Amino acid sequence: MTTPADSSALQVRGLWKIFGPKAERLIGTPDAALSRAELQRKSGHVIGVRDVSFDVAPGEVFVVMGLSGSGKSTLVRLLTRLIEPTAGTVVLDGQELTAMDDAALRQVRRDKISMVFQHFGLLPHRKVIDNVAFGLEIRGDNKTNRRARAQNMINLVGLSGYEQNFPDQLSGGMQQRVGLARALAGDPAVLMFDEPFSALDPLIRRDMQKEVIRLHDEVGKTMVFITHDLDEALKLGDRILIMRDGEIVQIGQPDEIIGAPADDYVRDFVADVNKAHVLTLRWVMRPPSSDLEGVGAPTLNQSTIVRTAARTVLAHQGVVRVVDDAGSFVGVVDDEDILRVVVAEQDHE
Numbered sequence: 001m002t003t004p005a006d007s008s009a010l011q012v013r014g015l016w017k018i019f020g021p022k023a024e025r026l027i028g029t030p031d032a033a034l035s036r037a038e039l040q041r042k043s044g045h046v047i048g049v050r051d052v053s054f055d056v057a058p059g060e061v062f063v064v065m066g067l068s069g070s071g072k073s074t075l076v077r078l079l080t081r082l083i084e085p086t087a088g089t090v091v092l093d094g095q096e097l098t099a100m101d102d103a104a105l106r107q108v109r110r111d112k113i114s115m116v117f118q119h120f121g122l123l124p125h126r127k128v129i130d131n132v133a134f135g136l137e138i139r140g141d142n143k144t145n146r147r148a149r150a151q152n153m154i155n156l157v158g159l160s161g162y163e164q165n166f167p168d169q170l171s172g173g174m175q176q177r178v179g180l181a182r183a184l185a186g187d188p189a190v191l192m193f194d195e196p197f198s199a200l201d202p203l204i205r206r207d208m209q210k211e212v213i214r215l216h217d218e219v220g221k222t223m224v225f226i227t228h229d230l231d232e233a234l235k236l237g238d239r240i241l242i243m244r245d246g247e248i249v250q251i252g253q254p255d256e257i258i259g260a261p262a263d264d265y266v267r268d269f270v271a272d273v274n275k276a277h278v279l280t281l282r283w284v285m286r287p288p289s290s291d292l293e294g295v296g297a298p299t300l301n302q303s304t305i306v307r308t309a310a311r312t313v314l315a316h317q318g319v320v321r322v323v324d325d326a327g328s329f330v331g332v333v334d335d336e337d338i339l340r341v342v343v344a345e346q347d348h349e
């Protein structure tokens with residue numbers, strides 16, 4: 001899925017970050033093509049992000065995933081220019097961040113970008129409502145407006161009744177909800193999440209993932225979400241960018257990552273995923289033998305997740321017809337196609 005550049009919420013082109021004294025001079029030289037380890041050995045420079053390009057569509061949830069050291073934090077800092085790129089451009093909501101002076105950059109950060117971090121970054125001496133309203137205050141909104149907006153956001157994240165509490169009176173999950181409310185309050189063009197749930201215990205983490213999905217359904221914001229957790233990436237991402245050693249290994253929708261891993265690295269990564277929960281019919285269907293195969297049988301869209309399709313397919317004798325978004329007949333599936341995915345999972349367990 002590519003997006004026309006001029007309608008992107010975020011457009012990244014040829015972005016590099018090399019740490020070290022002569023970083024700029026390395027761009028375009030053969031040394032820049034060395035592996036991270038080789039370059040470090042040769043000159044002490046460390047490649048944080050190497051030649052990364054992608055577009056994020058308005059309203060998309062774009063997940064950046066990779067193991068520790070793969071360059072996720074460096075990338076997210078480059079996207080807001082918290083660190084300076086060695087080369088490349090970042091265009092956010094039509095404005096080129098990489099060409100801005102400091103004043104313009106501060107304004108864009110204030111008006112167009114909200115961040116949610118692992119350590120919630122709440123102000124301990126301010127009540128919940130004043131934490132949520134903080135960005136609006138900085139921006140100069142009047143008190144009545146910012147209070148009303150903050151209250152709406154508090155209601156939206158399910159914290160009504162806690163407006164007058166201080167952060168340390170709330171659990172970790174609740175504090176992160178305050179972080180979400182604060183991020184949404186400024187109505188940013190892009191919300192950036194940097195491993196926001198890594199410090200939460202697994203059950204709360206699951207709740208918060210659901211909360212992000214729910215909030216996204218409600219407010220439809222563009223989101224860039226950094227995580228090292230594949231399950232989290234598959235749950236949240238419309239598309240996922242997988243990084244290794246500062247480079248893009250693959251960008252794809254969750255079912256593409258699982259159905260067609262780009263290389264052995266991604267294949268190993270996704271080996272333990274419950275495929276029936278992610279794969280869609282387009283990965284398991286067969287081409288029809290004729291236009292008439294399965295005439296009269298139930299019809300499912302090719303983007304139906306296998307687990308969801310299982311009930312219909314298994315309840316029907318013979319093949320079920322699969323269609324694309326335009327309604328064209330593109331394939332058939334039967335019990336065996338479904339069971340192959342589901343049983344493989346059971347063998348795995």
Ligand SMILES: Nc1ncnc2c1ncn2[C@@H]1O[C@H](COP(=O)(O)OP(=O)(O)OP(=O)(O)O)[C@@H](O)[C@H]1O
Nearest residue numbers: 019046047048066067068069070071072073074075
């Ligand atoms: N200021 C710096 N100076 C030198 N090297 C750096 C600097 N910041 C990051 N690096 C290196 O860049 C690479 C990418 O680091 P980065 O922190 O972006 O990875 P990450 O995927 O976010 O990892 P983690 O999940 O552990 O934070 C690493 O090899 C790291 O050591």
